[in-house]
Amino acid sequence: MNVMVLGSGGREHALLWKLHQSKQIGKLYAVPGNAGTAALAKNLPLSVEDFEAIGNAALENEIGLILVGPEVPLVQGFRDFVEAREELRHIGIVGPAKVGAMLEGSKDYAKAFMSRHNIPTAAYRSFGPEDLEAGYAFLETLTPPYVLKADGLAAGKGVLILDSLAEAREELKAMLLEAKFGAASARVVIEEFLSGIELSCFVLTDGNSYKILPTAKDYKRIGEGDTGLNTGGMGAVSPVPFADAGFMQKIEERIIIPTVEGLKQENIPYVGFIFIGLIKVGDDPYVIEYNVRMGDPETEVVIPRIASDFLELMQATANGTLHKTTLEVSPEAATTVVMVSGGYPGSYAKGHEILGLGNTSDSVVFHAGTQAGPDGSVHTSGGRVLAVTSYGQDFKEALKTSYKTIEGIQFQDANFRKDIGFDL
Known part of the structure; x- marks a missing residue:
């Protein structure tokens, strides 16, 4: 099967990397992709908001499944667009319709939904x-x-x-x-402000059944010790050590089941990922926010821990047979450390050449803000540039490997946090 992934960040590179491992995969396409995705897929230089062009490219390239990475096309109604066009309706879509995407598109809508279904939140x-x-x-x-x-x-x-x-x-x-x-x-x-420690829970649903993916914790602040400005994410670890079986049972019973059942009760068709941003207050989980897609950089630690055939999971999600699949997860921990451009999250320069990408065999390096030059060189093209992911028996061992790999990668004014996992 030919598969298209919408998006251009580290999340999309990780999704394509996992899809590429499937025995049933045909050709992969990234819209628009980056220098890293180009090694796995054909990059199509289209905007994720140009639904007409994406639809035409999907037909031209005989796409059977489209996985939507970022939130904007979902909130703008990409799924609704596909379902409204007869010639596109055979294509499976992983990502909710516009009404379901409102869980991320409007904080007010999401809080009211939680209130209606007695889901614990501030x-x-x-x-x-x-x-x-x-x-x-x-x-x-x-x-x-x-x-x-x-x-x-x-x-x-x-x-x-x-x-x-x-x-x-x-x-x-x-x-x-x-x-x-x-x-x-x-x-x-x-x-109200809730005081506690945060984590992210990811759920895959076909609208009826669901699978709980590995937990993750990301680090948003630019400075060590969680100081300074918020960013798109400076690193992540999976699993989250304090999310033990008892705590996960509370999350499932109080949050995941009421969320999936609430969507059904309100006749909101929801097919895709539900990212639940949580905070542990005392021994209890509360929802901070919903996102309607995978997080970034959490994807770069969650997806590498999935041992099941990822294309099979995506197909089952799209066609409503998720209950027939088994989700296998590696017991190993995974960590990712994000290398960013100097000045980020403020203003920063682009176009610096990235060296050392050939010396990364102990880790998986996911590209986020990168662009390939005509000579095959790779240059920075965004604030968050690379996510360096490694495995280990625990997150500390995995982090050591990520930091060792980073030592061999250079670009001008590169910056990264040296304390990912400091609070665990």
């Missing part, structure tokens, strides 16, 4: 520009720190955690009246 209220004074009043009922979330998609940058009430008031005004995050902050969710 207390909250949402506000529009006309409610600014009510927002101020609600802030005064909370104890710091204050959590403000842009309702819509803001590329991972729409969440603010502030210690000062005065600053929280200023930021609320900037979000609602001055469009600090553009249309994404036309509404703002204010919620």
Whole structure:
């Protein structure tokens, strides 16, 4: 079977890497892909938002399955587009329809869904520009720190955690009246701050049955000790040591089952990944957010631990037979450390040549922000450049290998965190 993966990051490289291992795989295509995916798939230089062009390319290349990596095409209704075109309907899609993608597309929608289905989450209220004074009043009922979330998609940058009430008031005004995050902050969710340790849980569902994928923990802040600005992710580990069988049972009973059943009850057809961002408060799990696709860089540690044929899992998800499959997971730990461009998450230069990619046999290097030159050289083209993934008996052993591999990779102003897993 020919398969197309939409996206251009480390997540998509990892998905293609795993699909490439399947005995049943035909040709692989990446839209638009990067320098790393080019070794596994044919990169098609199309925008993930150009549904018409993607549909035509899928027909031209006899694609049987499309796996959607990023959230934007899902929130914009890629699945709905495919299902509306008769000549595309035979293609399996892994990714929810627009109504299901609202779980990520709107924080307000997601919180209301959790509330309806008694899924544990932080207390909250949402506000529009006309409610600014009510927002101020609600802030005064909370104890710091204050959590403000842009309702819509803001590329991972729409969440603010502030210690000062005065600053929280200023930021609320900037979000609602001055469009600090553009249309994404036309509404703002204010919620109570939950103190605990975070982890990510990934669920694969065909709309009826589900499989729980390995857990992961990622590290968002640019600075060591979780300091500095938020990024798209500086590293991740899997499994999460504190997510033992008892805690996972709580997650399944209180969060996963009510989520999958809630979607069914509300007649929301949902086929694909549900990424549940969780926080452990005391001994109990609470939902921070839903995403409607795999996370990045968590994918780079979760997918390498899956021992089952990944194409079979994706086909079963797309055609509603997931209950007939078995999910096998490697007992080994996996870690990934992200190498980023100097200056990221602020402004940074692109186009630096990356050296040493041939000396990485102990790890798997997933490309995120890379581009191939005409001479075959590889250059930086984004903030997060490479994710260096390794295996080990535990996360400490795996991390040692990732850091050793990084020593052999060079590009100008490269930066990475040296303390991934520090809090475990």
